[in-house]
Amino acid sequence: MASARGVGAVRVSWDQVFAWRMGRQFVDPRGGADAVAVVGRLAGVQTQVTSAAETAVALRTTQGKPGAVTKALGEKKLLKTWAMRGTLHALTPDVAAGVLSLMGSARTWEKPSWTKNFGATPQDIEALVKAVGEILDGAILTRDELVSAIVAEPRFHPLEEQLRSGWGALLKPLAWQGALCHGPADGTSVTFASPARLIPGWRGIPEPDVAAPEVISAYLGAYGPATPETFDAWLSRGSIRKPILRRWFSELGDRLTEVEVEGRKGYIRTEDADELAATAPARSVRLLGAFDQYVLGPGTGDTALLSADHRAKVSRTAGWISPLVLINGRIAGTWEVVDTDLIVTMFDNADAPLPELQDEAAHVARAMGTSPLIVTTE
Structure with a gap:
């Protein structure tokens, strides 16, 4: 792995790392950033529980109150979808596109164990991506409306129970391939939309090799220093093939600097290395x-x-x-x-x-x- 400062040249303590992370994540000190800026800095905020996402953002500002995440989603400045680790997140559109690309690159739905658990073959998922793309072309539908439209095609009848499941197991691979995302709330009902139709200027899902540098950089900018394995645990619970993961890091070259933290090695963005080394431990x-x-x-x-x-x-x-x-x-x-x-x-x-x-x-x-x-x- 290339390093602009030489292997092992930056040595810091965990107290410095935690102080630096808190500063980067608007934890200490709190800032005046809006919800979009906070979510962007954190490379996404988990929204399995909406109130938790609202609290996470509001606590990182000096005046924030609940509702900012929901407002930004309604203004289409954030996108809600199944992302890291298969859980719902609010993300900025650019980070979302990159994360979805990397999640999709793992092709978890092609594993026999996945088919056994959820009853859909890789061919079924391919057909679902096409069908949902057509169904959501210009439409925003509730889960019931979407599933009813899908199972109008006989080949999808055996998948109806899983499609209606609140866990969304069959819908996640569709999200990772850009066929759907969560739409605006319809009362208490979840809705789904096409990100290409919902988000102004949606750039589509890039190739994984194009997406990886930006997603890795976003991650390390909030949670570094970290290893490729730690990044993948955050992203996909270890689903990315190790040679691909290491190549992505290696190809970042001098954009990364190796850091040693009390005997543990990891990587940080080179642009952050001096700031981390100069950070004093927090007292908060x-x-x-x-x-x-x-x-x-x-x-x-x-x-x-x-x-x-x-x-x-x-x-x-x-x-x-x-x-x-x-x-x-x-x-x-x-x-x-x-x-x-x-x-x-x-x-x-x-x-x-x-x-x-x-x-x-x-x-x-x-x-x-x-x-x-x-x-x-x-």
Whole structure:
């Protein structure tokens, strides 16, 4: 791997890395960026739970309130679709196009195990892409309307149950190939549209080799230093073939610099290397909401960020990711809101910094649109 500064030339501490990431991600300090800028900087915000996405964005601004993500989606400045790890994300259109390209390049729907689990062959998916492209040409349809239109063709009858599933397993490969995305909300009903029709100036799905440099750069600009394997865990849960993944990184050449962080090596964008090396450790307390990108980016398995002893308290059953307490950028506890109480649970029986947490509780109340919250500890 090429490095503008030589292999191992940049050595930093984890405290510096976490302070740099918090700055890049508008966690500390908070900024005045709008929802589109925040989502762009984070390379997408998970929207499996819409309120969590709203909280993630609002907590990264000094005045943000819930509704900014939904507003940007309605203005077609953001796109909502199944992206990283097969989960719903709000993304800027350019990042979305690149991510979808890389997700599609894994061709997960062509694996026999996928066909066994979901009942659709690769030929079925190819036919669905074509059919849905025609159905959504100029139309925005609810799930029921879309599926009813699909199964009007007899060959798709056996797939109806899976197509109607809220998990969207059969729809994800269509999203990754640019045939559909989520459309504007229709009351409580999910809608689907063609991104080419929905998003002004939609550029289509680029070739993976064209998309990879931009997606990798966007990722490292928020979550670096990182390895190719960490990037792929964030992107596809390890579905990209390793030789392809390594080639994508290698071809970035001098755009990447190797960094050593307390014995662990990874890559950062060369344009960020001096800033990272000059970053001082943070002295801050921050609260972040459920499913926050701060932990989803590097992954809950990163033991420098989250002790393995406490991983199960953050990465819980059914894929739930707990709200986070950050002390100097490290995950030091979790929290929840019950009525007007913000209940904090610190790890390892550590003392809770109550004055700082109460200051943060005011930001949480603003970001969630609730009445003032009082911090209590367990």
